[in-house]
Amino acid sequence: PMAPREAALVMRAAGELTAREMLLSAGVLDAPTMQQRGFLNRVLADSDVAAEALATARRVAALAPHAARQNKQCFRALAQVLPGQTAIDLIATGSAYGYADSAEHREGVAAFIEKRVPQF
Structure with missing residues (x-):
């Protein structure tokens, strides 16, 4: 078992x-x-796995690390939603928007506005 x-x-x-x-x-x-x-x-074909894994790892590594942690925490919290409880209730009780004043968030917004790749 x-x-x-x-x-x-x-x-x-x-x-x-x-x-x-x-x-x-x-x-x-x-x-x-x-x-x-x-x-x-x-x-994928066996011959494409290594290249795809490396490309995916590079894509993930270029993203905002704090945002990734918060997204993972959000997914874990959503998996724990109980009957009668809404997902928004669970998320709202945490620090779902605590990132808004972070340097990482400001860089992400600035890069989006300036149409450039963010530097995290």
Whole structure:
């Protein structure tokens, strides 16, 4: 059996029906199927994986680090929304807009207005 926390992660990421298929019947699903089910963003040829991984890492590294942390925190919070609770209630109680006065935010806005690449 899969540990409960890991099973919950698989269920949340792959969807309940896909998780059940994988865990209850030892289903091994190919990449195109997992992409169709929303578990994968893209499927690449083996020869393209390294270049795509490097390009993605470079794209992510060029982004605002504080904004990335806040986006990750927001996604984690949204995953914890309880029945009867709205996502906006959960986000509003945190520091969702604490970044607005940061140098990083000012640089992002300035770069957007000046139509240039931001320097984070």
